[in-house]
Amino acid sequence: GEDVEQSLFLSVREGDSSVINCTYTDSSSTYLYWYKQEPGAGLQLLTYIFSNMDMKQDQRLTVLLNKKDKHLSLRIADTQTGDSAIYFCAESPQGGGYNKLIFGAGTRLAVHP
Amino acid sequence: NAGVTQTPKFQVLKTGQSMTLQCAQDMNHEYMSWYRQDPGMGLRLIHYSVGAGITDQGEVPNGYNVSRSTTEDFPLRLLSAAPSQTSVYFCASRPRASGPRGTQYFGPGTRLTVL
Numbered sequence: 001g002e003d004v005e006q007s008l009f010l011s012v013r014e015g016d017s018s019v020i021n022c023t024y025t026d027s028s029s030t031y032l033y034w035y036k037q038e039p040g041a042g043l044q045l046l047t048y049i050f051s052n053m054d055m056k057q058d059q060r061l062t063v064l065l066n067k068k069d070k071h072l073s074l075r076i077a078d079t080q081t082g083d084s085a086i087y088f089c090a091e092s093p094q095g096g097g098y099n100k101l102i103f104g105a106g107t108r109l110a111v112h113p
Numbered sequence: 114n115a116g117v118t119q120t121p122k123f124q125v126l127k128t129g130q131s132m133t134l135q136c137a138q139d140m141n142h143e144y145m146s147w148y149r150q151d152p153g154m155g156l157r158l159i160h161y162s163v164g165a166g167i168t169d170q171g172e173v174p175n176g177y178n179v180s181r182s183t184t185e186d187f188p189l190r191l192l193s194a195a196p197s198q199t200s201v202y203f204c205a206s207r208p209r210a211s212g213p214r215g216t217q218y219f220g221p222g223t224r225l226t227v228l
Contacts, residue, residue, distance in 0.1 A: 004155065042117070042203050042219030043156070088155060100171075101217075103155025 004104035006089055011110045018076040020107045022089030025070060029091040032065060034074045037086045037106070046074075046087075076109075084111045115139055117220035119204050125226045126194040134189040134223050136204030143209040145187040146171070146217070147179065149200040156203065162187055163209075194227045201225070 003025045012018045024032065030051050035043040049056045049063045049072070056063045062075040076083055086106040093100060120135045138145065143164045148156040148171075158171030162181040176198060178190040187206075191198060201224050205217040 008153070040221070042205075042221050044219070045216055048216070090155070100158065101156075103157075105153050105155050 004089055004091055004102050006087075006104040006107045008105065009108050009110070011112065012079050014079060014081060014111055014113050016079055018074075018079045018083065018109055018111075020074045020076075020087050020089075020109065022072040022074075022104055023070055024072065024089070024091045024102070026091060026093040026102070027067070027070065029093050031092050032063075032072050033090040033092070033101070034061075034063065035088040035090060035103075037088065039085075043088060079109075079111050081111050081113075084109055117204055117206055117218050119202075119220040119223050121223060122221070123224050125228065126191075127228055128195060130194050131190065131192050132194065134191075134202055134204075134225070136187045136189065136220060137185050138187075138204075138206040138218070139185065140206065140208070140218065141184060142206035142218070143184070144217075145181065145204065145206045147177070147187070147189045148203045148205065149173065150203060150222075151200050159189065159202075191225075194225075196227045199225060199227045 006022045031048050033048040034046045036046050037043050047058050049065050054065050060077045064073045086108050088106045089104040090101045117138045146161040147159040150156050157173050159177050160179040162168045165184050168179050201222045203222050204220040207217045
């Protein structure tokens, strides 16, 4: 079946790197996504990676994909208090129709001074 | 432009009441969706629409109805509210030719409590 799993909580010190991990089960997924949800707001797409890539970098964000282990990670360099939010991993399985996305439960990132 | 807007932001209903959650977008997006978010779970798709006059069911459609008479609006109706429908509801939209289907624009959400 389709499932996406994430750890629920991560606490880091301001200025350190944060690494949020995700595992997924559907090897047919074509794209994998990271969304950010700030308190009281909707989800905002941060970045995505195509399944034939193993790394994507976008400013302070680095996405690593290990397709063999079905493991996805999001690294945030120089983490700031404004990065405090819930981060959702999501996959779009092939054949899922126009809009099927499978979301993880979200990782709450807390950044402390 | 305002993006995706949702009203109301908060709502409390009694079991058995009906109501409509409103969603509107001003980006001329063909595709619109409704999700619910429950504690400890990811978002789950309730219903979606690929254009005016066309809707279809997602993963958890029971207890909800939708219609799409215009490109801009996609209301979600709860016919007879139940406590199991207590959740945060998100509307999302994306243009037809936006590439990966995960590149969606989300509204700020409606927090619904059913007593």
